Amino acid sequence: MCGIVGYVGKQKASAILLEGLKRLEYRGYDSAGLAVEHDHKFEIAKKVGRVEILAKLAAQQRLSGTTGISHTRWATHGGVTDANAHPHVSSDGRFAIVHNGVIENYVGMRKFLIGKGYTFASETDTEALVNLIAYHYQKESARPDTSRFLESVRKTLHHVEGTYGIAVLCTDQPGEIVAARKGSPLILGVGDGEYILASDVAALISRTQNVVYLKDGEIVHITPKNFSITTLDLTDVSPVIDRVAWTVEDADLGRFAHFMEKEIFEQPAALENAMRGRFSEDQSSANFGGLNLTPADFRQIDRFQFCACGTAWHACLVAEHLIERFARVPVEVDYSSEFRYRNAPLYSNTLFFVISQSGETIDTLAALREARRKGYKVMAICNVVGSTIAREADGGIYQHAGPEIGVASTKAFTSQILIAAMFALYVARMRDMSFSDGVQYVQALKQAPDLVRKALEQAPRIKEIAKRYARHRDFLFLGRLSLFPLALEGALKLKEISYIHAEGYPAAEMKHGPIALISETCPTVFFAPKGEIFNKVVSSVQQIKARKGKTIVIATEGCEFPPGLADEIITIPDCHEAVLPIVAAVPVQLLSYYIAAELGRDVDKPRNLAKSVTVE
Numbered sequence: 001m002c003g004i005v006g007y008v009g010k011q012k013a014s015a016i017l018l019e020g021l022k023r024l025e026y027r028g029y030d031s032a033g034l035a036v037e038h039d040h041k042f043e044i045a046k047k048v049g050r051v052e053i054l055a056k057l058a059a060q061q062r063l064s065g066t067t068g069i070s071h072t073r074w075a076t077h078g079g080v081t082d083a084n085a086h087p088h089v090s091s092d093g094r095f096a097i098v099h100n101g102v103i104e105n106y107v108g109m110r111k112f113l114i115g116k117g118y119t120f121a122s123e124t125d126t127e128a129l130v131n132l133i134a135y136h137y138q139k140e141s142a143r144p145d146t147s148r149f150l151e152s153v154r155k156t157l158h159h160v161e162g163t164y165g166i167a168v169l170c171t172d173q174p175g176e177i178v179a180a181r182k183g184s185p186l187i188l189g190v191g192d193g194e195y196i197l198a199s200d201v202a203a204l205i206s207r208t209q210n211v212v213y214l215k216d217g218e219i220v221h222i223t224p225k226n227f228s229i230t231t232l233d234l235t236d237v238s239p240v241i242d243r244v245a246w247t248v249e250d251a252d253l254g255r256f257a258h259f260m261e262k263e264i265f266e267q268p269a270a271l272e273n274a275m276r277g278r279f280s281e282d283q284s285s286a287n288f289g290g291l292n293l294t295p296a297d298f299r300q301i302d303r304f305q306f307c308a309c310g311t312a313w314h315a316c317l318v319a320e321h322l323i324e325r326f327a328r329v330p331v332e333v334d335y336s337s338e339f340r341y342r343n344a345p346l347y348s349n350t351l352f353f354v355i356s357q358s359g360e361t362i363d364t365l366a367a368l369r370e371a372r373r374k375g376y377k378v379m380a381i382c383n384v385v386g387s388t389i390a391r392e393a394d395g396g397i398y399q400h401a402g403p404e405i406g407v408a409s410t411k412a413f414t415s416q417i418l419i420a421a422m423f424a425l426y427v428a429r430m431r432d433m434s435f436s437d438g439v440q441y442v443q444a445l446k447q448a449p450d451l452v453r454k455a456l457e458q459a460p461r462i463k464e465i466a467k468r469y470a471r472h473r474d475f476l477f478l479g480r481l482s483l484f485p486l487a488l489e490g491a492l493k494l495k496e497i498s499y500i501h502a503e504g505y506p507a508a509e510m511k512h513g514p515i516a517l518i519s520e521t522c523p524t525v526f527f528a529p530k531g532e533i534f535n536k537v538v539s540s541v542q543q544i545k546a547r548k549g550k551t552i553v554i555a556t557e558g559c560e561f562p563p564g565l566a567d568e569i570i571t572i573p574d575c576h577e578a579v580l581p582i583v584a585a586v587p588v589q590l591l592s593y594y595i596a597a598e599l600g601r602d603v604d605k606p607r608n609l610a611k612s613v614t615v616e
């Protein structure tokens with residue numbers, strides 16, 4: 001969940017590291033730090049707080065080295081203190097390390113090292129790692145200098161239980177970084193006479209778009225002239241250089257106040273990108289190049305299992321609704337973390353799907369591995385190309401939504417739903433959906449970007465509503481069928497960025513408990529789309545009204561909502577059932593965004609959260 005940036009080149013490392021850290025801050029923001037190597041010594045700056053605080057400190061210290069490593073921290077072991085901030089230095093002063101992940105056996109390592117005379121300045125698991133590197137370096141003294149640094153890191157990693165993405169500097173080997181990964185992402189950017197190492201492409205795309213995605217169990221040794229990759233068991237790896245499609249502008253804020261706002265407004269483009277080139281020639285079905293399954297394979301599948309976390313889990317619930325509704329194939333949805341441990345009985349002809357924007361969420365990765373271990377094929381719907389989940393899956397569908405930097409997921413969510421809707425069509429057309437129904441469905445999906453543009457036009461009105469309601473401490477979100485997951489999503493969005501308590505329920509469930517919360521101080525957000533359940537939703541609104549609850553109703557255009565019943569009505573365009581959850585997401589995203597902004601919250605970096613959750 002932390003961010004890592006490393007640099008080897010001819011420029012001043014600190015400026016490049018700080019720029020990279022700023023772009024990575026959404027990964028963790030408890031503290032930040034950097035170490036540059038200069039004249040066989042480390043220059044270190046680290047501090048609790050945001051990268052801007054670190055930048056001020058670094059400016060005072062005038063760091064001049066051209067090789068360095070840096071880190072933004074999301075605390076796991078040890079509180080949020082300057083001492084616990086990374087980098088950590090071995091007690092002999094020879095090594096500096098930054099680390100993302102958790103060293104599970106660090107207590108034993110620490111005890112062993114204290115016994116050998118090593119000292120500790122922090123409460124972190126990471127410090128045990130850097131001291132163990134120093135210990136192995138001493139033991140490797142007979143080795144030539146060129147391989148001693150690399151070998152001591154490799155030897156250390158053999159003893160590690162847990163997960164890591166690390167970058168290490170050594171005062172004896174100026175201009176070099178040794179980095180390795182297991183369970184935490186690391187990418188090497190290959191620039192013009194320089195190398196940038198990062199845990200996320202966002203940190204390096206301003207310098208290069210040529211990257212090597214390191215795999216678990218690989219170690220890279222970077223020197224001023226070249227780099228080499230080997231595995232933990234000493235096998236040479238021929239690096240594959242990929243080209244990143246994202247540009248630096250994609251990761252910039254532009255005219256917006258927050259990334260979340262920018263990403264909400266980017267949704268029409270993200271939806272267009274998710275659909276591009278993915279409809280069949282006769283425009284009656286969908287095409288997915290990366291599934292690696294033939295139509296005959298699909299005929300054998302009679303069940304789908306979806307796993308994800310957070311917002312992506314809500315997208316799975318929408319997928320369940322759409323696939324069961326249109327393709328008539330049963331779907332199971334599980335939280336990744338639950339699936340992994342509860343050993344649920346599984347049907348044999350099941351195809352697995354995991355959904356993850358980042359492609360790095362550890363619980364989802366573990367669910368994928370568990371399903372594969374049991375012999376199931378796993379497909380991944382991911383946004384980040386080259387991410388661990390995307391690479392470990394048997395096939396999948398990339399979202400192409402562009403970088404999502406706000407911690408609250410918005411454009412990734414609607415693009416996941418659109419892909420689920422296209423997949424439902426694909427399966428339905430292999431079964432009972434007729435050609436003409438398929439054509440209609442495709443036409444409806446193609447309208448999604450324009451319908452979302454139209455829904456976005458309500459932003460000024462939603463901003464006003466948000467101002468009026470921002471001081472309430474509890475909210476209820478209610479929806480039915482495909483909009484029940486949207487009720488959950490609306491509640492999650494509000495909680496995570498505004499810290500207001502909110503709950504999502506299927507509207508009819510309200511009577512079985514949550515109605516007890518209703519009072520003048522707990523408003524309810526209702527989804528009231530046109531269709532067979534419209535009158536039922538109106539009755540639920542009436543029941544709330546009778547108990548003096550305030551109601552904000554999200555209704556589709558043309559709905560005859562009883563005048564005066566709702567306190568606020570937000571209209572969204574009328575649309576096909578498969579597109580409805582996408583369009584309905586917009587008002588709840590905007591409502592929570594404007595409420596959080598009104599309350600002065602740090603919208604893109606809400607407290608205690610990080611963008612991608614790479615620890616259990």
Ligand code: M6R
Pocket residue numbers: 309310311312313355356357358359360361364407408409410493496611612613
């Ligand atoms: O990267 P992933 O899609 O796997 O992330 C899953 C969740 O951590 C994520 O959706 C989280 O719930 C967001 N902060 C919600 O806005």
